[in-house]
Amino acid sequence: MAGETDGIKFEQRHGKTRVRVGRVWKRSDGSHSFVEWSVSVSLLSDCLPAYFNGDNSHIVATDTMKNTVYVKAKECSEQISMEDFAIGLGKDFTTFYQQVTASIIKIVEKPWERMIIDGQPHKHGFKLGSEKHTTEVIVKKSGALKVTSGIEGLALLKTTKSGFEGFIRDKYTILPETRERMLATEVTASWMFPDVSSIQLKMPNIHFLPVNLSNKENVIVQFQDDVYLPTDEPHGTIEASLSRIRSKM
Numbered sequence: 001m002a003g004e005t006d007g008i009k010f011e012q013r014h015g016k017t018r019v020r021v022g023r024v025w026k027r028s029d030g031s032h033s034f035v036e037w038s039v040s041v042s043l044l045s046d047c048l049p050a051y052f053n054g055d056n057s058h059i060v061a062t063d064t065m066k067n068t069v070y071v072k073a074k075e076c077s078e079q080i081s082m083e084d085f086a087i088g089l090g091k092d093f094t095t096f097y098q099q100v101t102a103s104i105i106k107i108v109e110k111p112w113e114r115m116i117i118d119g120q121p122h123k124h125g126f127k128l129g130s131e132k133h134t135t136e137v138i139v140k141k142s143g144a145l146k147v148t149s150g151i152e153g154l155a156l157l158k159t160t161k162s163g164f165e166g167f168i169r170d171k172y173t174i175l176p177e178t179r180e181r182m183l184a185t186e187v188t189a190s191w192m193f194p195d196v197s198s199i200q201l202k203m204p205n206i207h208f209l210p211v212n213l214s215n216k217e218n219v220i221v222q223f224q225d226d227v228y229l230p231t232d233e234p235h236g237t238i239e240a241s242l243s244r245i246r247s248k249m
Contacts, residue, residue, distance in 0.1 A: 012051065013104075015042035016062040019069045025079045031123040033079050040106040041065040041089070046099045058099045068092065082107045083135050083147055090139030102140045108152075109133040130155060134190070150190030155206075157184040160225070182208035182228055185238075198243040205236040 017040040025033040043065070049055035072089050080088075086105040093103040111129035115122040131154035138146040162183035167175075184206035192198045208228035213220040221227060 010048065010051070012047070013042050013044045014059075014062065015040065015104075016065040016069075017041075019066050021069055021073050023073050023076065029123075034112055034126055035082070036110040036112060037082060037085075038108045038110075039069050039086075039089075040104075041069065041093070042104040042106075043093055043097075043100050044102040044104075045097065046101065060093070060097055060100065065093075082109050082133065083137065083149060086135055086137035087139065087145065087147070090137050091143075094139050094141050100141070102138060105135075105137045105139070107135050131187075147193040148190055149193070150188065150200075152188045154187040154189075155184070156187060157182070157206075180225060184208060195244075198241060200241045201239065203238045204232070205238070206230070206232050207235060 019039040019041070020036070021039060022034065022036045027033075041062075043060055045058065045060065047056075047058040049057070050059050069089065072085070072092065076085065086107050090103040090105045093100050109132060111132055112126045113129040115125035115127050117125065131151045133149070133151055135147065135149040137148075159182060160180065162181050163177075163179035164181065165177035165179060167173075167177075185203040186206060188202040190200045208230050210223040210225075211221055211227040211229050212223045
């Protein structure tokens with residue numbers, strides 16, 4: 001929360017991060033559902049006396065925030081999305097504590113997927129997948145919500161029919177043009193609700209460099225679009241965003 005005193009503008013928030021929680025929901029047919037979340041809580045509150053006078057009477061302890069995450073997970077008797085869990089958790093902080101003006105809840109969900117055994121989904125067996133799902137929910141005292149969800153760590157690769165040519169060449173350019181190379185990236189994407197009002201993409205290059213090995217006597221390995229050295233440092237970055245233009249009418 002922002003405040004002003006003696007001509008000084010002061011902004012602060014405090015919270016608990018990386019609260020790890022796993023939740024199992026059991027059904028009558030013996031099947032289970034499972035999620036693993038890493039939850040971060042940040043509270044904006046009217047607690048200037050804690051900073052200026054050492055008065056902690058309006059401070060919500062971060063250990064209390066951690067415990068609240070586990071209590072609310074326990075109270076979810078039915079399977080719930082991480083967005084709905086974050087909204088409920090954020091509302092709990094803004095309604096229970098008078099001094100809390102807004103809460104920011106961030107969740108990263110590990111990609112546990114149900115195992116398939118002999119062509120059938122296992123009732124209580126899971127394996128770790130690839131991309132993680134994320135959400136950030138901002139809940140204000142007024143009840144206003146801002147929900148942003150996304151994915152991170154979605155690795156994509158194609159082994160042929162990708163090139164890079166026609167780019168600017170100047171005195172510092174040594175990169176050769178090519179019509180054939182490996183293309184790989186790791187996608188981070190986010191979208192804002194309601195009605196997917198905006199989408200943001202981050203797609204850094206994950207380079208696969210051709211391997212050529214030789215000495216003075218002979219060629220040991222000659223690259224023929226087959227053997228590569230994977231590397232991601234340094235790497236190029238590509239970012240883009242797409243937003244709806246709201247009518248002023």
